Amino acid sequence: MKIGIIGLPNSGKTTVFNALTRGEAETAAFSGGHLQINTAVVDVPDERVDRLSAMYNPRRTIYAQVTYNDIAGMTKGAGERGISGPLLNAISANDALLHVVRAFEDPNVPHLDDTIDPVRDFHALEDELVLNDLITVEKRLERLADELRKQNLQKSAREALEEEKALLERLRDHLEAGHPLRELDLTPEEEKRIRSFSFLSQKPMLVVINLGDEQPEPDLSAYRIGKRAMITTLRGRLEAELAVMEPEEAAEFLEEFGIEEPGLKRVIRMSYDLLNLKTFFTVGEDEVRAWTVPADATAPEAAGAIHSDLQRGFIRAEVVHYNDLIEAGSMAEARKRGLVRLEGKEYVVQDGDILSIRFNV
Numbered sequence: 001m002k003i004g005i006i007g008l009p010n011s012g013k014t015t016v017f018n019a020l021t022r023g024e025a026e027t028a029a030f031s032g033g034h035l036q037i038n039t040a041v042v043d044v045p046d047e048r049v050d051r052l053s054a055m056y057n058p059r060r061t062i063y064a065q066v067t068y069n070d071i072a073g074m075t076k077g078a079g080e081r082g083i084s085g086p087l088l089n090a091i092s093a094n095d096a097l098l099h100v101v102r103a104f105e106d107p108n109v110p111h112l113d114d115t116i117d118p119v120r121d122f123h124a125l126e127d128e129l130v131l132n133d134l135i136t137v138e139k140r141l142e143r144l145a146d147e148l149r150k151q152n153l154q155k156s157a158r159e160a161l162e163e164e165k166a167l168l169e170r171l172r173d174h175l176e177a178g179h180p181l182r183e184l185d186l187t188p189e190e191e192k193r194i195r196s197f198s199f200l201s202q203k204p205m206l207v208v209i210n211l212g213d214e215q216p217e218p219d220l221s222a223y224r225i226g227k228r229a230m231i232t233t234l235r236g237r238l239e240a241e242l243a244v245m246e247p248e249e250a251a252e253f254l255e256e257f258g259i260e261e262p263g264l265k266r267v268i269r270m271s272y273d274l275l276n277l278k279t280f281f282t283v284g285e286d287e288v289r290a291w292t293v294p295a296d297a298t299a300p301e302a303a304g305a306i307h308s309d310l311q312r313g314f315i316r317a318e319v320v321h322y323n324d325l326i327e328a329g330s331m332a333e334a335r336k337r338g339l340v341r342l343e344g345k346e347y348v349v350q351d352g353d354i355l356s357i358r359f360n361v
């Protein structure tokens with residue numbers, strides 16, 4: 001699972017990246033427009049894993065993970081010409097986007113437009129994504145028109161082209177109205193048809209408003225946030241400093257600024273939830289572990305996430321839901337109460353299921 005951090009220059013992308021990853025990548029007040037990427041893998045905070053780990057006291061505890069890519073090089077106006085190839089590839093390689101928007105004031109950090117206006121900046125970058133996709137769609141529609149003018153087309157080939165044309169025209173109308181593609185409901189077949197285009201505005205997005213250290217929480221209703229998008233705030237610089245402190249020092253710091261809990265946990269959790277995946281767990285003395293699977297995964301597919309042998313030789317899954325296990329207090333008690341079930345190949349795994357796979361290879 002990869003999340004690309006995008007935003008205008010000096011919005012605080014690298015700072016937010018450092019906060020999320022406890023990293024120390026170089027930030028710069030005068031970063032050039034060139035492409036540069038920082039990458040780090042981060043554990044997704046999950047109190048269910050914490051509690052399971054406390055219950056089993058295993059040798060290893062493994063959380064779900066996400067990869068953050070801090071992608072520099074996005075500028076205003078890029079969409080008019082189409083975003084450059086390497087930058088486009090760097091952004092489209094992600095499953096979701098985290099869009100950092102500058103709200104902090106600092107005369108030492110220049111802004112392209114001189115004034116600080118996060119609502120303007122958010123919509124400017126969103127427009128770039130939409131415009132970039134629109135250019136891609138229009139290019140493809142021109143090609144399709146050329147193809148369809150050919151006389152000697154087979155009937156089936158013509159039908160396929162006509163179908164693609166109809167779909168792309170729908171996308172074009174949506175984009176021309178200024179809406180990102182993530183807000184358009186598509187069937188799984190339609191999704192598949194357009195997957196290879198890697199449309200930027202189709203990716204789920206978390207908008208992070210980057211606040212100054214003591215800036216009050218802004219009104220978020222001024223931002224147009226549609227389907228498959230979420231918005232939150234983060235005190236980027238403060239969180240980045242906090243992220244690399246020793247626990248004692250961090251506690252003092254939190255108290256000084258009147259913060260209950262670091263915001264980075266919330267942001268990591270939100271960016272993971274955005275991907276619309278499910279988490280299941282495996283437990284034991286050796287290892288307590290969170291696994292990530294697509295929302296419609298069946299028990300054998302979940303087994304396959306652990307090891308391909310487990311999917312190939314899948315017989316049954318022993319399933320107890322996390323909530324049931326916690327309520328029962330132990331696996332033995334959950335069994336006694338009949339909360340541990342055997343499920344077959346058709347079973348669709350639920351978020352929070354604890355699985356034990358029976359297999360034979």
Ligand SMILES: Nc1nc2c(ncn2[C@@H]2O[C@H](COP(=O)(O)OP(=O)(O)O)[C@@H](O)[C@H]2O)c(=O)[nH]1
Binds near residue numbers: 007009106
């Ligand atoms: N005052 C203040 N400065 C910040 C904040 N976040 C980032 N900066 C500064 O803004 C400059 C650009 O930040 P950076 O993370 O490199 O931005 P990027 O170009 O989007 O990666 C750096 O000098 C940061 O220290 C913040 O919340 N408050």
Ligand SMILES: [Mg+2]
Binds near residue numbers: 072
């Ligand atoms: Mg940067």
